[in-house]
Amino acid sequence: MNIKVLILALLVALITSQQYSISQCDCSQLLSEDDCQKNDMIKCQWDSTKKTCKIQDTTTNPVINYAKYCDNFKEMECPKQKPCSNCGSYSACAWVDGQCTFFTDCTAFNKTTDSDCQAISNKCITDGTHCVEIDTCDKYKKQQSCVKSLFGSLCYWDTKNNNCVDADTCDKLPIKFQTDKECRHEIQSCTAKSGGGCVDSGVNCSDQSLEIQCVWDQSMKMECYWNGTQCKDRICDNAPTTLNTDDSCQLFKTDGSCTTKQNGGCITRTTCQAASIQAACIKNSTNEDCYWTGTTCVDKICSNAPTTLTTNSACAAFSKGCITKQGGGCVLNGDCSAANISTACVKNINNFDCIWEFNLQRENMCKCSKIQYYS
Known part of the structure; x- marks a missing residue:
């Protein structure tokens, strides 16, 4: 009887040991795809590339609400x-x-x-x-x-093929477009046509047949001008003779390159000396001021000031940095020695005080004051 009990106890211990061993088996110990996929006790998955069994990836992307x-x-x-x-x-x-x-x-x-x-x-x-x-x-x-x-x-x-396509040519742009600007905003080489819509622009301004088209040439490098009957390049020489002021010529060609001329119209702005009438004697091509002497146009610089200017304030009003000089007119201020009369000897170009030195033995002259006061 004791022998039977002992044998039974050993069998129970053996079975328990085998079950425990199976429950502790990990995925890497399963060598076949079938065993890997059928193992319910631990979650495994078969790697078909490496032909191995591994723990199943349970990572999930976070859910964002x-x-x-x-x-x-x-x-x-x-x-x-x-x-x-x-x-x-x-x-x-x-x-x-x-x-x-x-x-x-x-x-x-x-x-x-x-x-x-x-x-x-x-x-x-x-x-x-x-x-x-x-x-x-x-x-x-x-x-x-x-x-x-x-x-x-x-x-x-x-409408012919009953489908939607890109509006990639002038004739495909909307009929509601009425201006050159609307057409060119979509396709640069297009301009407006009579009745609405767009057509190919003429190559040159002279090729534009309608006033509504007379805005640009095809490449948009040359502005156009409608003279009443035909389209021309918007250049100074093509301006109408009704333009007789510098301002009106600047409006004709907004880059400021035109000024007016004798008998009306516009010419290209160059030097002050090239302006033949007072109305054109405003600025040169580098935007520097001009001055009309009464008969000719000259650069508005100190040396060209009229001799009627006899004070520093009058010269400064004529052109910045000018002071008066002996005999009237102006010179450019610099060192104190630039002043050749006492009324001009006040301050040098750096705003330091000058002093007029009177001497019977030698020529009077303007010098820098030795005493400078600083606030």
């Missing part, structure tokens, strides 16, 4: 643009049924106007039935949505 993010905003603040760099498919928020919520897809909303679709999300426009996402021109299936692409360029509805 975008709906809660969007809920924080009122209508005017609801961010219809992408709110974050890792938003995944939740690319923006949308204003729907009086609240800000995460945006999923344009086609979920039955709206018949662009403004209604844009009120939901600025990613959406209408095709006349429901909202669709702003996309490339070829993705639009209906004419109403065939207006503008994702990249901001215009689209054109091809």
